Amino acid sequence: MEMRRFMSWTDEDFPSSVVSMALATRTDRRPSMTRTLWDSSVGKKTIMAVSGLVMLGYLVVHMLGNLKIFFGSDEFNHYAHWLRTLGEPFLHYEWALWIVRVVLVAAVVLHAVSAYQLSRRDLRARPTAYVHRKARSSYATRTMRYGGVILALFIVWHILDLTTGTVHSGGFQSGHPYQNVLDTFSTWYGNVIYIVAVLALGLHVQHGFWSAAQTLGVGSATRDRVLKTLANVLAVVLTAGFVSVPVAVMTGVVS
């Protein structure tokens, strides 16, 4: 009875346009989860966080693998060969490597496209700069965009240098990565490009890892110190680990 009275009151007192608008809103279907993620700034940040963590996980393994260079050419070359036979006999030769490559390319593309679109949105949202300017955020935070571009360019050079050998300085020999690495780090520009990129990586990871935690909703006031420390440790360990290789070649520790 109560319900009936309420309904009739609604019908009489509201213009039909209001009622139909309410109905239209109620029948409006929400877009799928993928669509919601891609269309939202928060969703795109989630895509950036996940793809960034995938790349970060790869980099930790890559850095540890690089350190094998300190155990001599046999062990380093053998490790490189093992990467190609990984997963055999279930997987064919080099399939594991290609799976990793496909996942990484997907991560790089999603990360870069999201970053580009979010940056466009951010710049549009603040079209007029303040006359009185102050730089307050940390260096790592302010250089995320430039750092990302540096890293993207580096990845292209790095693959052309040590995977395909297209722009390699010495005679590139497939299957002899130890010698190829020595060749690259025997040139001044090889060292400069590599070290600049690795420093950019350290800064990118320092802000990026902590940011990813916030975007994924893992951070909290009590966990903040742990996450910031973890970000700093990751940044320093990755930078030191990667830089140690060109430094070792330059100083003759690895020859």
Next chain:
Amino acid sequence: MKLTLRVWRQQNAEAPGAMATYEVDGISQDMSFLEMLDTLNEELILGGDEPVAFDHDCREGICGACSLVINGDAHGPERTTTCQLHMRSFDDGDTIDIEPWRASAFPVVKDLVVDRSSFDRIIQAGGYISAPTGTAPDAHATPVPKPDADSAFEHAECIGCGACVAACPNGSAMLFTSAKVNHLNVLPQGAPERETRVLDMVATMDDEGFGGCTLTGECATACPKGIPLPSITAMNKEWLRATRKVRR
């Protein structure tokens, strides 16, 4: 105190604006920043000039009407609203730059006044509860755990002034939206719209042309009510949960 003011003057939304320089004398250290601007305006009116337009209402730091970016800081050098900022925070002979909030979602109406109705539309998208509350219920009718009540209250402190957007290099409204979402989402009264609230408010925030969050933390530093940066993290968590749980 004798001060040099550099103030953004803009006739209307379409006209180009510029910084204009004014000298004011006889300013007391006990004046609020807005009283100092009142003094300037009285002189401008006496001289036959147009007074500087700026937003203000309660002048006791609770309404969220006042704004102003003072020397590059939203609400000036102290962590409070512009109306509660006093001239003792400045020195005799200072030059002070006064600009409006800058964001494409906050278009300048005139001089230092910006249109913040985009915030209203974010609230309209979900900053409410649909539960019929009737007359004031007994305090123990709906049990709320103390930490949840504290969290809701902390977020309810947001006065919607827009300092977070003004301070953010991306003109993002994430801190405002997160304060409003978390305020209701932690309470049982807000539970029926828990998913739709966060999805709709974030979608409206995006539609209004606010930028995204890059976690620079400038918003939380500028907030006169101390809404903390982890509010954004909590909203991200709610948003991700809602994309999975919402009825489609």
